[in-house]
Amino acid sequence: MKTIKSSPLIAMLLGFIIVAVAMISTISVEGRKHHVKKFKPKHPRHSKNTPIGSPAPAPYPSTDEGIFDIRSFGAKGDGVSDDSKALVGAWKAACKVAGGKVEIPVGKEFLVKPVTLQGPCKGEIVIQIEGTLLAPEKIGSWPKSSLFQWLNFKWVSHITIQGSGTLDGRGSNWWNLDTYQTQKKNKYIPPMKPTALRFYASDNVTVRDISIVNSPLCHLKFDNSDGVKVNNITISSPANSPNTDGIHLQNTRNVEIQHSNIACGDDCVSIQTGSSNVHIHHINCGPGHGISIGSLGKDKSVACVSDIIVEDISIQNTLAGVRIKTWQGGLGVVKNLTFSNIQVTDVQVPIEIDQYYCDKSKCKNQTRAVSISGVTYNNIVGSFTVQPIRIACSNNVPCMGVELMDIRLKPSGGIRGLQTHQQQQALCWNSYGKTQGPLVPSSIGYCLKKSNINGYYPKRFITSSHDKTCPS
Ligand SMILES: *[C@@H]1O[C@H](CO)[C@@H](O)[C@H](O)[C@H]1NC(C)=O
Ligand SMILES: *[C@@H]1O[C@H](CO)[C@@H](O)[C@H](O)[C@H]1NC(C)=O
Numbered sequence: 349m350k351t352i353k354s355s356p357l358i359a360m361l362l363g364f365i366i367v368a369v370a371m372i373s374t375i376s377v378e379g380r381k382h383h384v385k386k387f388k389p390k391h392p393r394h395s396k397n398t399p400i401g402s403p404a405p406a407p408y409p410s411t412d413e414g415i416f417d418i419r420s421f422g423a424k425g426d427g428v429s430d431d432s433k434a435l436v437g438a439w440k441a442a443c444k445v446a447g448g449k450v451e452i453p454v455g456k457e458f459l460v461k462p463v464t465l466q467g468p469c470k471g472e473i474v475i476q477i478e479g480t481l482l483a484p485e486k487i488g489s490w491p492k493s494s495l496f497q498w499l500n501f502k503w504v505s506h507i508t509i510q511g512s513g514t515l516d517g518r519g520s521n522w523w524n525l526d527t528y529q530t531q532k533k534n535k536y537i538p539p540m541k542p543t544a545l546r547f548y549a550s551d552n553v554t555v556r557d558i559s560i561v562n563s564p565l566c567h568l569k570f571d572n573s574d575g576v577k578v579n580n581i582t583i584s585s586p587a588n589s590p591n592t593d594g595i596h597l598q599n600t601r602n603v604e605i606q607h608s609n610i611a612c613g614d615d616c617v618s619i620q621t622g623s624s625n626v627h628i629h630h631i632n633c634g635p636g637h638g639i640s641i642g643s644l645g646k647d648k649s650v651a652c653v654s655d656i657i658v659e660d661i662s663i664q665n666t667l668a669g670v671r672i673k674t675w676q677g678g679l680g681v682v683k684n685l686t687f688s689n690i691q692v693t694d695v696q697v698p699i700e701i702d703q704y705y706c707d708k709s710k711c712k713n714q715t716r717a718v719s720i721s722g723v724t725y726n727n728i729v730g731s732f733t734v735q736p737i738r739i740a741c742s743n744n745v746p747c748m749g750v751e752l753m754d755i756r757l758k759p760s761g762g763i764r765g766l767q768t769h770q771q772q773q774a775l776c777w778n779s780y781g782k783t784q785g786p787l788v789p790s791s792i793g794y795c796l797k798k799s800n801i802n803g804y805y806p807k808r809f810i811t812s813s814h815d816k817t818c819p820s
């Protein structure tokens with residue numbers, strides 16, 4: 349620094365160098381842009397597939413700068429050729445320009461093997477899906493090292509996936525693994541099943557308008573992400589396709605899921621640990637297992653879930669309506685959840701808290717539990733097939749601040765459809781809070797233990813200070 353100050357000549361020279369460097373880099377940016385524009389499609393515009401006289405196909409790549417049609421990167425779109433490389437190529441090109449857009453054109457099927465589309469990108473990026481992406485159909489066609497998911501977006505910011513196209517996970521072989529192996533005489537048992545579309549460590553993600561169907565496992569998963577918007581999507585797999593969750597959130601904050609249809613073989617939406625500030629509304633759910641917080645606290649793990657609003661939802665033909673499930677022995681906090689304006693039809697158990705969740709016939713009783721507090725149910729109306737309400741809280745860590753307001757639940761087939769008198773009644777175990785009418789069945793009115801005016805905290809609850817285990 350000293351020498352520069354003392355010598356005006358050197359300062360001038362430096363200034364000149366800086367200007368020169370700036371000019372050179374501008375030129376190279378221009379060069380790159382030019383290169384993008386000049387990108388030649390691999391097929392000629394009038395390929396032999398185009399019958400003479402038929403209207404000319406839309407020219408591609410689009411003349412718009414920053415649009416990357418995967419056909420320009422060698423994709424065949426015949427549903428048979430492996431178009432994975434083309435998709436990755438289009439992604440890489442689009443990722444390099446601000447506002448880049450990958451186009452999956454309408455009327456074509458692109459077979460894609462598992463791929464990771466990685467950021468960070470230059471700026472916002474859009475994947476326009478108008479056609480169909482197909483996952484490999486044969487289990488043996490999945491690389492053994494890539495069974496975690498099919499399409500993986502990693503470290504991406506400000507991404508939008510949109511369009512009227514479809515992601516087809518072609519999961520039926522995975523659902524019927526036993527039959528598949530017998531038929532194929534295939535001894536290979538894959539150690540896991542893939543999720544269809546996953547976002548990992550990404551932020552400002554929008555998924556809208558598309559359909560995601562027949563995933564081998566979960567359809568749409570967000571983990572370690574922040575700022576998610578899901579709007580107007582369709583998720584569909586058969587009721588008997590095992591473990592095919594609709595949307596799975598884990599360690600993900602600031603989420604809005606709205607105006608979507610979810611029909612699958614497991615939870616419509618599953619909210620796992622580390623999720624907070626989640627707003628789910630105007631969803632149609634069913635068949636499936638309903639909207640679920642958890643399961644949480646498995647193998648003595650810590651779970652933290654807070655600030656969840658689920659409202660204006662319609663649920664039909666599901667195992668549960670809205671439920672919270674935790675394993676015994678876990679730690680952590682589930683707090684501040686609101687479920688309101690929920691219409692249920694033929695739902696086995698519309699309202700459920702299960703702190704004895706267990707995937708075997710019996711699990712060991714344990715004293716520790718994930719604490720649950722501040723759960724409001726307001727205006728939950730419709731029909732059930734097994735029991736209207738089942739709130740089973742831990743013996744040692746009761747549920748606190750549960751509110752049941754305007755709950756009207758009737759047995760689907762009338763009272764006679766139920767097997768026992770018990771099933772008509774609301775069940776609550778070790779749960780504190782308040783109720784407010786109208787309440788049907790009336791047993792809901794006596795279900796919760798009353799908190800006192802300051803909130804009743806049993807001694808044992810105070811001694812287990814769970815709040816320290818979760819970030820506030
Ligand atoms: C919802 O998505 C479909 C395509 O799947 C589209 O045609 C429709 O316009 C979208 N609706 C809204 C309100 O955006
Ligand atoms: C998402 O983008 C908006 C606008 O750029 C920004 O304010 C917000 O912080 C971003 N969210 C995340 C989680 O990065």
Ligand SMILES: *[C@@H]1O[C@H](CO)[C@@H](O)[C@H](O)[C@H]1NC(C)=O
Nearest residue numbers: 625626654655656657684685
């Ligand atoms: C409860 O969650 C809602 C929705 O995320 C939020 O707006 C509200 O501030 C939270 N309330 C408390 C007491 O944290």
Ligand SMILES: *[C@@H]1O[C@H](CO)[C@@H](O)[C@H](O)[C@H]1NC(C)=O
Nearest residue numbers: 704710711712713714742743
């Ligand atoms: C666990 O606790 C429940 C409720 O107190 C009781 O009904 C059950 O028998 C216990 N199970 C075992 C395996 O001890």
